Amino acid sequence: MRRILTSPTAPRGWRRRRAARIALAAALVMAAPFVGRQDPEEATSPPPAAARHLDHRDVRVVPVPLADPAVADLLHPGDLVDLVGPADPDSPTGPAVVARAVRVRDTPAGRVGSRSILVEVPESDAARLASTAAGTPLAVLVHG
Template sequence: MRVGRRDVSTRGRARRRLPVGWRRAVLLRRVAAGGLAGLAVVIGVLGAASPEVAGAPVVVAARDLAPGPVLAAGDVTVVSRPPDTVPAGALAAPEAAVGGRLVGGVRSGEVLTDVRMLGPAAARTSAGSPDAAGVPLRPADPAIADLVRPGTVVDVVGGSRSAREPGAVLAAGARVLAVLPGADRSSSPVVVVALPGPVAARVAAATIGQEVTLTLR
């Protein structure tokens, strides 16, 4: 028992002989360690109490899809994605895609956006004009439709009234949006091109009652 008391006494005298600055540093480290431990507890409690960020519903391709055919309900599905990963113009409901047509192929799981669907948004993007529109054309030679694809750049040429007169270029540098099959086997395919507003209206009016053809750029 005497030996134990001398050891305790010796350790106490040793602590008292330590420099004041060193003892303060030890005290500060202990206080800091205690503060960090308390902060970790607070963060853990707040993290457990805060709700998770809700995902945003988006329409994605249920399988690899080709452009042109009408989309059916089984071609798309709705998934939840973090809001900060959802692209602009993403479709949120299947009704926005079913019955429409794609202007380009998409991979399974790819988010469908307005510019991927045949419509005003795709026309504006393709033509680079805010007032652009899609103009459906039925080429005089149905074989021409087999030579173009969405994204192909063509010139729209109107048919001449006589063999001596060359055809007039109705629109230059039009971009193909879609190639749609005819309503039946006897009808020609329809090529939809994107054109700026005034040009689109002029071409649509000029093609009434006159044949057109397309020249590839």
């Protein structure tokens, strides 16, 4: 009678899983030189003027409720906008520009009657914009 011995500590299929892990590690080692590599033309050409002012590490995404919900349908990701707050009655200059030249990240669908957009702002301006937007909807000026 032939008897197959198995170790109680080694579960079944461990050889297959070990071979799969080795194959995955080999694939990752082979792909590593190509990940994150830029096209030589892209590396030498300067970024567009709109993309130059923000580094991706210093960007925060802030939700902004809109004073006119229909404007969200006109915006697309990548558009540059100015965000304008309500007019201050004590200020002779009128409405305050809360943020200038911010990039629209997304325009998610919202409830009927209220819409918000997601905008990318520098880390230094994110808290101020979020606190202003939390209190009141903002108007949008679209860059041409």
